[in-house]
Every structure is written in structure tokens, then in C-alpha cells.
Amino acid sequence: xxxxxxxxxxxxxxxxxxxxxxxxxxxxxxxxxxxxxxxxxxxxxxxxxxxxxxxxxxxxxxxxxxxxxxxxxxxxxxxxxxxxxxxxxxxxxxxxxxxxxxxxxxxxxxxxxxxxxxxxxxxxxxxxxxxxxxxxxxxxxxxxxxxxxxxxxxxxxxxxxxxxxxxxxxxxxxxxxxxxxxxxxxxxxxxxxxxxxxxxxxxxxxxxxxxxxxxxxxxxxxxxxxxxxxxxxxxxxxxxxxxxxxxxxxxxxxxxxxxxxxxxxxxxxxxxxxxxxxxxxxxxxxxxxxxxxxxxxxxxxxxxxxxxxxxxxxxxxxxxxxxxxxxxxxxxxxxxxxxxxxxxxxxxxxxxxxxxxxxxxxxxxxxxxxxxxxxxxxxxxxxxxxxxxxxxxxxxxxxxxxxxxxxxxxxxxxxxxxxxxxxxxxxxxxxxxxxxx
Amino acid sequence: xxxxxxxxxxxxxxxxxxxxxxxxxxxxxxxxxxxxxxxxxxxxxxxxxxxxxxxxxxxxxxxxxxxxxxxxxxxxxxxxxxxxxxxxxxxxxxxxxxxxxxxxxxxxxxxxxxxxxxxxxxxxxxxxxxxxxxxxxxxxxxxxxxxxxxxxxxxxxxxxxxxxxxxxxxxxxxxxxxxxxxxxxxxxxxxxxxxxxxxxxxxxxxxxxxxxxxxxxxxxxxxxxxxxxxxxxxxxxxxxxxxxxxxxxxxxxxxxxxxxxxxxxxxxxxxxxxxxxxxxxxxxxxxxxxxxxxxxxxxxxxxxxxxxxxxxxxxxxxxxxxxxxxxxxxxxxxxxxxxxxxxxxxxxxxxxxxxxxxxxxxxxxxxxxxxxxxxxxxxxxxxxxxxxxxxxxxxxxxxxxxxxxxxxxxxxxxxxxxxxxxxxxxxxxxxxxxxxx
Numbered sequence: 001x002x003x004x005x006x007x008x009x010x011x012x013x014x015x016x017x018x019x020x021x022x023x024x025x026x027x028x029x030x031x032x033x034x035x036x037x038x039x040x041x042x043x044x045x046x047x048x049x050x051x052x053x054x055x056x057x058x059x060x061x062x063x064x065x066x067x068x069x070x071x072x073x074x075x076x077x078x079x080x081x082x083x084x085x086x087x088x089x090x091x092x093x094x095x096x097x098x099x100x101x102x103x104x105x106x107x108x109x110x111x112x113x114x115x116x117x118x119x120x121x122x123x124x125x126x127x128x129x130x131x132x133x134x135x136x137x138x139x140x141x142x143x144x145x146x147x148x149x150x151x152x153x154x155x156x157x158x159x160x161x162x163x164x165x166x167x168x169x170x171x172x173x174x175x176x177x178x179x180x181x182x183x184x185x186x187x188x189x190x191x192x193x194x195x196x197x198x199x200x201x202x203x204x205x206x207x208x209x210x211x212x213x214x215x216x217x218x219x220x221x222x223x224x225x226x227x228x229x230x231x232x233x234x235x236x237x238x239x240x241x242x243x244x245x246x247x248x249x250x251x252x253x254x255x256x257x258x259x260x261x262x263x264x265x266x267x268x269x270x271x272x273x274x275x276x277x278x279x280x281x282x283x284x285x286x287x288x289x290x291x292x293x294x295x296x297x298x299x300x301x302x303x304x305x306x307x308x309x310x311x312x313x314x315x316x317x318x319x320x321x322x323x324x325x326x327x328x329x330x331x332x333x334x335x336x337x338x339x340x341x342x343x344x345x346x347x348x349x350x351x352x353x354x355x356x357x358x359x360x361x362x363x364x365x366x367x368x369x370x371x372x373x374x375x376x377x378x379x380x381x382x383x384x385x386x387x388x389x390x391x392x393x394x395x396x397x398x399x400x401x402x403x404x405x406x407x408x409x410x411x412x413x414x415x416x417x418x419x420x421x422x423x424x425x426x427x428x429x430x431x432x433x434x435x436x437x
Numbered sequence: 438x439x440x441x442x443x444x445x446x447x448x449x450x451x452x453x454x455x456x457x458x459x460x461x462x463x464x465x466x467x468x469x470x471x472x473x474x475x476x477x478x479x480x481x482x483x484x485x486x487x488x489x490x491x492x493x494x495x496x497x498x499x500x501x502x503x504x505x506x507x508x509x510x511x512x513x514x515x516x517x518x519x520x521x522x523x524x525x526x527x528x529x530x531x532x533x534x535x536x537x538x539x540x541x542x543x544x545x546x547x548x549x550x551x552x553x554x555x556x557x558x559x560x561x562x563x564x565x566x567x568x569x570x571x572x573x574x575x576x577x578x579x580x581x582x583x584x585x586x587x588x589x590x591x592x593x594x595x596x597x598x599x600x601x602x603x604x605x606x607x608x609x610x611x612x613x614x615x616x617x618x619x620x621x622x623x624x625x626x627x628x629x630x631x632x633x634x635x636x637x638x639x640x641x642x643x644x645x646x647x648x649x650x651x652x653x654x655x656x657x658x659x660x661x662x663x664x665x666x667x668x669x670x671x672x673x674x675x676x677x678x679x680x681x682x683x684x685x686x687x688x689x690x691x692x693x694x695x696x697x698x699x700x701x702x703x704x705x706x707x708x709x710x711x712x713x714x715x716x717x718x719x720x721x722x723x724x725x726x727x728x729x730x731x732x733x734x735x736x737x738x739x740x741x742x743x744x745x746x747x748x749x750x751x752x753x754x755x756x757x758x759x760x761x762x763x764x765x766x767x768x769x770x771x772x773x774x775x776x777x778x779x780x781x782x783x784x785x786x787x788x789x790x791x792x793x794x795x796x797x798x799x800x801x802x803x804x805x806x807x808x809x810x811x812x813x814x815x816x817x818x819x820x821x822x823x824x825x826x827x828x829x830x831x832x833x834x835x836x837x838x839x840x841x842x843x844x845x846x847x848x849x850x851x852x853x854x855x856x857x858x859x860x861x862x863x864x865x866x867x868x869x870x871x872x873x874x
Binding site for chain 1: 438441442443444445446449450452453464465466467468469470471472473474475476478479483490491492493494495496497498508509510521525528529530532534535540542544553554564569571572575702780781782783792795799803806809810811812813814816817827830831868
């Protein structure tokens with residue numbers, strides 16, 4: 001059943017360690033965890049985004065009445081988060097900082113690299129009234145640190161600003177700004193000729209098309225994009241829409257401050273990239289996409305932005321970013337970027353001399369566990385050679401011989417006398433670890 | 438939307454700590470974690486169990502073709518585990534010890550205390566060929582320890598043995614053993630008269646009804662049930678079915694050994710209780726149900742047993758137990774058995790003197806985080822009184838004043854000078870904790 005990734009025990013060690021690492025970074029930065037139910041009313045799920053077209057609706061198999069489509073599985077963590085904030089607002093303290101790591105479902109047609117069930121990891125900060133701009137930088141910095149802690153190559157967060165883009169588009173004569181944005185968002189897929197054709201169809205003038213495509217070429221690792229964008233502004237500016245001009249100027253300043261703040265905290269992470277559009281109308285300020293060095297084909301591994309209203313009726317401005325965890329884990333595993341040091345938790349297999357003395361082996365295992373050392377007892381009192389083989393096959397590094405009172409590192413063959421109330425495995429062998437390869 | 442529990446951030450702290458505690462106990466005993474996809478073919482999910490009648494089928498909302506019911510959400514973790522073992526058998530090492538903690542879905546009619554989405558936590562050990570009996574005791578011991586580590590009252594694991602029951606039933610003249618078991622399983626719901634009526638309808642003789650109901654009364658905290666059961670056997674035994682007699686004798690011995698082994702490891706945990714039937718035909722040896730002292734109305738919080746074949750075609754004998762985590766969490770929260778020490782991860786709020794010096798506050802937060810102390814920076818440079826109030830409302834115990842170089846415990850009012858590279862919060866304040874109340 002394609003599109004539903006399922007990992008082996010050792011692959012799950014890698015996935016679980018990636019999730020644990022994300023949780024730790026988010027929590028160290030004061031984000032509280034929530035989980036929302038996987039099921040929402042479809043009326044709430046339905047919307048304009050591509051993902052909303054892929055909703056899985058639920059019906060009770062045994063129900064005699066015809067299947068109704070009132071319930072559906074969430075396809076992201078933003079829609080349920082919005083509902084959660086609306087529902088729990090009276091008991092939440094704002095700005096509310098939350099992280100959420102859960103599976104989501106999208107009924108896509110099965111195809112290479114498209115998952116129909118996958119983990120997402122989201123952080124958002126939402127306010128009741130106004131949300132200071134420094135929080136845009138904060139969420140980007142937290143995500144940059146979270147990505148840096150993972151066994152993946154360098155991730156670069158590309159940033160743009162919707163106000164900058166809207167101010168610019170309007171000032172060069174584009175009237176349907178969301179429509180133009182949606183076309184520019186396809187630049188990678190359909191190329192500049194394709195974008196031009198779409199803009200043409202939307203009534204965008206040829207000179208405005210030039211300006212829009214020139215804007216998309218501008219990028220810099222610091223505030224130096226301002227020079228290029230000012231030059232372009234001088235040559236493209238066509239009307240005297242003061243409001244648009246102010247939007248543009250504010251957006252430029254915000255983007256420059258954002259890139260500088262993120263690079264100050266996590267050097268070399270942020271790029272101002274005026275090509276970033278993001279499909280959703282939802283965003284109103286900073287927008288983010290993240291590229292993984294050497295794995296650009298994955299597309300953006302971490303996206304998001306600033307929005308004025310989390311909820312449909314308005315209110316709750318916020319900023320958030322979302323990692324596509326399963327796609328990242330899938331790539332880590334398929335590209336061999338990291339692997340588990342072993343598939344099982346046990347650091348030690350306690351051998352069993354004969355079934356009558358199984359209790360003695362159990363007691364050793366319990367003494368180790370009481371000191372936080374994962375251990376298991378051999379399933380049968382086979383010959384020691386067989387028991388060592390069992391440990392080897394399971395990937396357990398140490399075998400304990402109760403009668404001899406000795407423990408053997410079966411990788412090196414080194415054997416030493418040991419007491420269950422004091423022996424320690426090397427720190428790196430205590431638990432399975434995820435190792436960059 | 439009833440039946441879909443959703444927790445506040447501080448309630449989620451309790452749920453997450455319960456799940457983390459389960460994971461730790463399971464892993465210390467050498468159980469590897471797996472996760473299976475939430476979605477299975479409905480043909481695989483469908484079956485005789487009550488839960489199978491409550492399957493949620495999936496259909497793509499946007500699909501033009503009529504909804505097909507090929508995919509459904511798993512309603513437990515046993516069916517997907519069986520499929521996983523079949524699929525991955527060549528790469529697994531047996532006996533395979535796994536734990537699995539995931540949400541499951543059941544399309545029950547909404548009613549008090551019935552969840553439609555909930556966490557289960559399962560452990561199983563499965564073999565390729567034969568599974569030694571000591572593993573029955575091991576899974577029960579691991580679960581007893583896992584339950585003991587939770588903020589809940591004493592849990593007692595009630596145990597029976599299918600071979601004992603089948604041998605006894607056949608020896609007193611019951612021909613439809615699974616049918617009789619299903620009736621006895623309802624003893625709590627319909628009472629002994631109700632069970633009698635059902636047995637009568639199934640053609641069970643009056644003396645056999647007596648014997649079956651007398652058997653269900655036998656229980657003991659050690660092997661002393663053997664005396665009572667032998668007495669009953671002497672008066673009830675009606676035919677000379679040697680195979681049944683052997684089943685009975687083997688079952689009695691197994692059950693006695695099991696109760697003794699579990700009580701030796703976790704004193705006072707196990708009860709031989711000949712009333713335990715379990716609805717499923719699936720079980721072939723030990724069966725388990727678990728009662729929480731003072732919360733008997735919850736029903737069994739942890740159930741399972743030994744089976745000859747995990748997979749439909751036969752093969753993979755195993756033994757497993759499953760905790761209904763969400764029902765347990767729901768009770769812990771509603772009965773106030775435990776609560777979180779705070780709702781947010783942050784131990785410290787770094788105050789901001791003015792927006793120009795926000796960078797200094799960020800630097801202090803980062804120095805604390807680098808030493809594993811969760812911290813956040815005040816969202817705005819309001820008056821210190823307001824910032825302290827913000828910490829109070831969020832439940833953050835400490836506020837740091839960068840200019841003064843001092844940290845204040847806002848609960849006691851105590852304030853001391855502190856350095857970001859050395860200050861430590863009291864250990865119990867570092868992270869939110871779940872506290873028994």
C-alpha cells in the first residue's frame with residue numbers, strides 16, 4: 001500500500017530520535033505541546049488549498065444509513081490548531097506558544113515520494129491582538145536550531161515578505177495580487193515562460209510581467225537585497241499608489257530585519273529570496289521555505305509564515321512554521337544519512353544457564369534496569385553459543401553470564417567480571433542512538 | 438464533538454508523561470518500538486470482534502467515483518501488528534518483542550466514557566515456532582511494572598487460562614465452548630441468571646450451568662485456587678474425555694505457575710480469577726484483565742493473553758497485553774489523581790528592559806537553553822510588574838532581570854543574583870512534572 005510509510009524497528013529508532021530532538025528544541029524555547037484529534041468536521045477542513053481537495057472522509061463501515069461525509073481526517077496541523085485556539089481561548093495565555101507533532105492524512109494519488117500518511121511538526125506563536133515582529137524571527141530561529149540538531153545536511157531558510165510583494169505588484173500595475181502570486185509560486189514547475197503565459201491570461205501587462213519576474217530573481221544572504229530591489233523599483237514603479245508604496249517599504253524593512261536577526265542567531269541560515277511566494281492567501285507578512293543542501297528535489301522541508309488571523313472570523317494573528325517530518329525521515333533513511341546503532345533497546349542479554357536458574361538471570365536484568373540499563377533475558381537456556389548468536393542477531397552488544405559473573409562485549413570479544421549493582425555499559429551503548437553516516 | 442478527547446496544555450503534560458513512562462519501562466525490558474500506519478485494508482480489519490463493527494472507512498471527499506470502502510482506520514494495534522509481522526518477518530529476529538503506542542479509532546455511538554479516538558499501548562512477544570511459558574509471566578510483569586510507575590491507584594491483574602476453562606467446560610459436558618465463554622464474559626453485565634438463560638439457549642445442561650458458574654467464583658492471590666478447583670472438578674466431572682482432562686490439568690498448572698511468577702516479581706499484583714473469559718476466540722492460554730482499585734467502573738484497563746497464531750493463516754504464537762491509555766488519562770484527569778506542575782515547558786521568563794536590549798535577554802535565554810534549562814523571553818518590554826504577571830499567568834516559576842543580573846522565584850518572592858552560565862533551577866522545577874495529588 002504505497003504512500004503509507006512504515007519503518008522497521010531500527011528505522012523507527014531514527015524516526016523516534018528525530019521527533020525527540022524536535023520536541024527538545026521546541027520545549028527548550030518555551031513551546032508547550034498540544035495534540036488535537038485527528039478528526040474534524042469536513043465543513044471545517046474544506047477550503048481552497050490543494051491539501052483540502054485530498055481530504056479523507058470517514059464513514060462507519062457498519063452503519064446502515066448511507067455514509068455521511070461529516071467527519072474527515074486532518075490534512076495539516078494548522079486547521080485543527082485554529083479550531084483548538086478558538087475553542088480553548090478562554091483558558092490559554094497569549095501569546096500562546098505551541099508545538100504539535102502528529103500524523104496527517106492526504107488522499108493523494110499514490111506516486112513516488114508522495115505520502116498519504118505522514119508526521120508533521122509545527123510551531124506557532126499566536127497573540128490575541130498584536131504580535132510583535134521579533135516573534136517572526138524567533139520561530140525561524142527555533143526551527144533553524146531544530147533542523148541543525150537533526151542528522152541532515154545544512155538547511156537554508158528562504159524568506160520573503162507578503163507586504164513587500166503586494167506593495168511591489170500593486171505599484172507596477174498588477175491588480176489581481178493573489179492570482180499573480182499563485183502563478184509565481186509555480187516558477188520552479190512551469191518556468192518563467194509558463195508564469196508569463198499565466199500572468200498574461202490574468203491581464204498583467206508585459207512590463208509588469210518583466211518586473212514581477214525580475215523581482216523573483218533577487219536574493220541575498222543579508223540586507224543587501226535592498227540595493228537590487230531599490231534599483232528595480234526605480235525602473236518598474238508605474239503608479240502613485242501611496243498605500244502600496246508604504247506596504248512595499250514596510251515589507252522591505254521587515255524582511256531585512258528578519259534576515260539579519262536569524263543570521264545573527266544561527267549564522268548562514270537565512271536568505272532573503274524574493275522568489276518565495278507560498279500558495280496560500282492566508283499569509284500576510286513573512287513567508288518561509290527551507291531547502292536542504294544536496295536534496296533540493298525534496299522541495300521545501302519546512303514552510304510557513306506570518307498571518308493576521310488564525311481563525312476564519314478574524315483575530316489571533318500569529319506566525320508559524322511546519323516541518324514535513326516523514327519526508328525528511330524517509331530521505332534520511334533512503335539516502336543513508338543516518339542509521340540506528342541498533343534496532344532493540346537492550347544493551348545486555350542476560351544468558352540463562354538452565355531453566356531452573358532463570359530466576360537468577362531475571363534478578364540480574366532487574367538490577368540493571370533499576371539503574372536505567374535496558375536489559376533482556378535470553379528466551380531459552382540454549383547453549384551459550386546459541387545465546388550469543390541470538391544477541392548478535394538482535395544487535396545487543398553485551399552478553400552477561402550469571403554463573404561466571406562476567407559480561408562479554410560480543411563485538412570485541414572482551415570479557416570482564418561484573419556486578420549487576422555497579423556495572424555500566426559505555427555511555428554510547430546504553431541506548432540505541434541515531435548515528436550520522 | 439464527543440468521544441474525541443482533547444487536552445489542555447497542562448493536561449497534555451500529564452498524558453505525555455504517562456506515555457513517556459510506559460515507553461521507558463517497555464524499553465528497559467528490551468521491547469523495541471514500532472509504529473504501523475493508521476490505515477488498513479478493510480478486508481483485513483473486518484472480523485468477529487465488537488470493535489470490528491465500529492470501523493471507520495475512508496473515502497476521498499473529492500473523488501468523483503463513489504466512495505469505496507477499501508481503506509479503514511485501525512481499531513486496535515493487534516490487527517496491524519499481525520500484518521506488520523507477516524510483512525516484515527524475514528527481517529525480524531524472533532522472539533520479537535515490540536511495543537506500540539498509537540491512537541486507534543472506533544465509530545461508536547457517542548456516550549459517556551466511550552472514546553472514538555484514543556491511545557492504546559501494547560506489548561507483545563511473538564515467536565516463529567514455540568513460545569516458552571515464562572514469557573506469559575514476563576509480559577504480565579512488565580505491564581505490572583509499567584502500571585506501577587503511573588500516577589494511578591493499585592492495579593491488580595486478574596488471570597485465567599483458556600486451556601483450564603476449555604478442559605473444564607468440555608469435561609462437564611459443554612460442547613460449544615466459545616459460545617459458553619462469550620456468555621460467561623457477560624457475567625458482570627447480565628448477572629448469573631442472564632448467563633444461565635444464555636447457556637440454556639445454547640443447550641448447556643443445568644448441572645453444567647452450575648459447574649460453569651461455580652468455576653467463575655473461584656479466585657485466589659496464589660496457587661490455592663487449585664484446592665477449590667479440584668473440589669469442583671470432583672463434583673462436576675461428567676465424562677471421560679482424556680484430552681479435555683489433560684487440557685484442564687495443564688491449564689491449572691500453567692495458571693498456578695503464572696500467578697506465582699508474577700507475584701514473586703511484583704508482589705500482590707496477580708490474582709487467579711476463573712471468571713475471566715475475554716470475548717475473543719483468539720486466545721489459547723493465559724488471559725488477563727486488570728482492575729484499578731477504586732475505579733472498578735472503568736472495566737479492565739489492561740487486557741490480553743496468549744495466542745497460538747498471530748496471523749490468520751496460522752503461525753507466530755505470542756502473548757501480549759494492551760493498556761487503554763486515553764481512558765486511563767481521562768480518569769487520572771477527571772478524578773484529579775495527578776496534575777502537571779505547570780502547563781508550559783519554560784522554567785524561566787527572561788524579562789526585557791527595553792526593545793533595544795532584547796538581544797541581551799535573548800543571550801541569557803540561549804545560555805540557559807544550552808545547559809538544558811527551558812527558557813523564554815518576554816514578548817514585550819512592558820513594565821516589570823506586567824512581565825512578572827505574564828510569567829505568573831503562564832505558570833513560569835522564575836523571572837530573570839538582565840540589568841540587575843538577578844533571578845526571582847515569583848512563588849516565594851525570593852530574589853538572588855545569578856549568572857546565565859551557572860544558575861540552576863531546583864531539579865523539580867527544571868521541567869514540568871506530573872504530580873500525584
